[in-house]
Amino acid sequence: MAWNAWGDPALAKPLSADIRSLLEQLLGVSPQEGAAPTADEVRLRPGSLAAEDLAALAAIVGDGHVSAADADRLPRAGGKSTPDLLRRRSRAEQDAPDAVVLPGTEDEIAAVLALCGERRIAVVPFGGGTSVVGGLDPVRGGFAAVVSLDLRRFDTLTELDEVSGEATLGAGLTGPRAEELLAERGFELGHYPQSFRFATIGGFAATRSSGQDSAGHGRFDDMVRGLRVVTPAGVLDLGRGPASAAGPDLRQLFIGSEGTLGVITAVRLRVHPVPAVKVHEAWNFPDFATGAAALRAVEQQGTGPTVLRLSDETETGVNLAMTSKIGGGQVATGCLAVTVFEGTTEQTAARHRLTRELLLAAGGTSLGEEPARAWEHGRFDAPYLRDALLDCGALCETLETATSWANLERLKGAVTEALQNALQAGGTTSLVMCHISHVYPTGASLYFTVLGAQKGEPIEQWAAAKAAACDAIMANGGTITHHHAVGTDHRPWMPQEIGELGAAVLRAVKGAVDPAGILNPGKLIP
Numbered sequence: 001m002a003w004n005a006w007g008d009p010a011l012a013k014p015l016s017a018d019i020r021s022l023l024e025q026l027l028g029v030s031p032q033e034g035a036a037p038t039a040d041e042v043r044l045r046p047g048s049l050a051a052e053d054l055a056a057l058a059a060i061v062g063d064g065h066v067s068a069a070d071a072d073r074l075p076r077a078g079g080k081s082t083p084d085l086l087r088r089r090s091r092a093e094q095d096a097p098d099a100v101v102l103p104g105t106e107d108e109i110a111a112v113l114a115l116c117g118e119r120r121i122a123v124v125p126f127g128g129g130t131s132v133v134g135g136l137d138p139v140r141g142g143f144a145a146v147v148s149l150d151l152r153r154f155d156t157l158t159e160l161d162e163v164s165g166e167a168t169l170g171a172g173l174t175g176p177r178a179e180e181l182l183a184e185r186g187f188e189l190g191h192y193p194q195s196f197r198f199a200t201i202g203g204f205a206a207t208r209s210s211g212q213d214s215a216g217h218g219r220f221d222d223m224v225r226g227l228r229v230v231t232p233a234g235v236l237d238l239g240r241g242p243a244s245a246a247g248p249d250l251r252q253l254f255i256g257s258e259g260t261l262g263v264i265t266a267v268r269l270r271v272h273p274v275p276a277v278k279v280h281e282a283w284n285f286p287d288f289a290t291g292a293a294a295l296r297a298v299e300q301q302g303t304g305p306t307v308l309r310l311s312d313e314t315e316t317g318v319n320l321a322m323t324s325k326i327g328g329g330q331v332a333t334g335c336l337a338v339t340v341f342e343g344t345t346e347q348t349a350a351r352h353r354l355t356r357e358l359l360l361a362a363g364g365t366s367l368g369e370e371p372a373r374a375w376e377h378g379r380f381d382a383p384y385l386r387d388a389l390l391d392c393g394a395l396c397e398t399l400e401t402a403t404s405w406a407n408l409e410r411l412k413g414a415v416t417e418a419l420q421n422a423l424q425a426g427g428t429t430s431l432v433m434c435h436i437s438h439v440y441p442t443g444a445s446l447y448f449t450v451l452g453a454q455k456g457e458p459i460e461q462w463a464a465a466k467a468a469a470c471d472a473i474m475a476n477g478g479t480i481t482h483h484h485a486v487g488t489d490h491r492p493w494m495p496q497e498i499g500e501l502g503a504a505v506l507r508a509v510k511g512a513v514d515p516a517g518i519l520n521p522g523k524l525i526p
């Protein structure tokens, strides 16, 4: 993973001259002055961990698994939000964890946490490094130093129960590696967030991730059957049986706990046989409301697509202009929807037939399979486009929420208006695009992508727009996050999301498992 951009540097794609000129004409985007620093030129805040602390950490995990070198600190300095990437491009001094620790066993994690508690060192668990909400910020929270606890050595498939369809996967396995290990035995997890290539099993659990196949396979939290968590107070092994009435489900406290309550080391997950067949079909709807009603009909009747998503008019038009390949010009107006079906031949055919009957009846026009295949083919590539846009002086970032079907249009309108007004106040004309990519019988997610010109200090420019959007989400019945999690960025809105008493409950749990408060201070818990 590139330290200052998304993904594999070999796959970076500069924008064409035509696109750059279009962005300049439409949005006034022009390159910013000053070249971004190379890794050698970046100035990191000097590490503040004492030599004896480093030696004590090395005594636990081994010399080769602790580092205070800038080359190891820099890639763990934060996640991959636009503000993270803008910070990495800055020549001002950047903050970073004081050291990186790579434990190999649960006992080592427990010993590291005990040492950090004694010596007042904060700990930030680190998975794939793809957080977009400040979840990896090296916040010291009043402690003397902060270390990044990298889980990459927890990288095995420890058990596959083929009869029950359950697999136990190490927290540090990336999405592709987990799927590779399962595929060797004919199984699949089917969790494909856009960050799939780099994010990890532990990170998915810690953030309540949602993948693009959620219509068929559910969110990551739906897949979790059990998990092991090392906390400063001891180890928890949660989840017995396929379902249980033994009080509140404690797994749910640790799923989504974002490294504030414990370190997830292994997750037992529902898996399924690799599907025999896949069928793709794209659709055009005259407008977003008609398309959303069609998706609702499909989800409420349960006809079973694996992927079900709808872009609004702006996103459909911009995607077409940027890629020049979605739909071959057929969807220049209206809204593009994508459906994918999978399973056995018979199941897939039945699911496809029932769904297309509903979509036709709801006003959809079939565009055939090609646009849906093109979407699937490029589905992990869009983040590279964001880097190219930032390089050209554009501001580009995403945010997401969810609400009931009845409230969807109101929330979409309010968030769009809040973003546009906040950016306009700073002199920036923006394009706000939106799609639905996760559906439920009672509602859906809304995912916004914002594009404009960088003006002045772009991190502050985006912070103002994001705050306006978050206020609009809370005022109009949305959740502060559907799948990106809370981190530092959404934490100010948590009291509105869960109430003061809810916040007190979270603080009480934290007090029980992390009495010194060393785990990920300043994140999630208000």
Ligand SMILES: Cc1cc2nc3c(=O)[nH]c(=O)nc-3n(C[C@H](O)[C@H](O)[C@H](O)COP(=O)(O)OP(=O)(O)OC[C@H]3O[C@@H](n4cnc5c(N)ncnc54)[C@H](O)[C@@H]3O)c2cc1C
Pocket (backbone or CB within 6 Å): 006, 079, 080, 081, 124, 125, 126, 127, 128, 129, 130, 131, 132, 135, 136, 151, 171, 192, 193, 194, 195, 198, 199, 200, 201, 202, 203, 204, 205, 206, 207, 208, 209, 210, 211, 212, 257, 258, 259, 260, 262, 263, 264, 265, 383, 483, 484, 485, 487, 520, 523
């Ligand atoms: C381009 C891009 C696309 C994205 N697309 C999606 C998407 O489609 N769906 C989606 O849900 N999210 C998406 N995300 C957000 C992000 O990928 C998810 O939140 C992901 O689950 C994070 O996993 P990770 O392994 O990278 O965790 P990290 O980013 O390393 O960590 C995330 C948080 O979890 C904590 N954590 C990590 N591992 C552990 C552990 N083992 N135990 C305890 N705490 C831990 C960290 O301290 C941090 O607070 C996207 C992000 C980017 C940059």
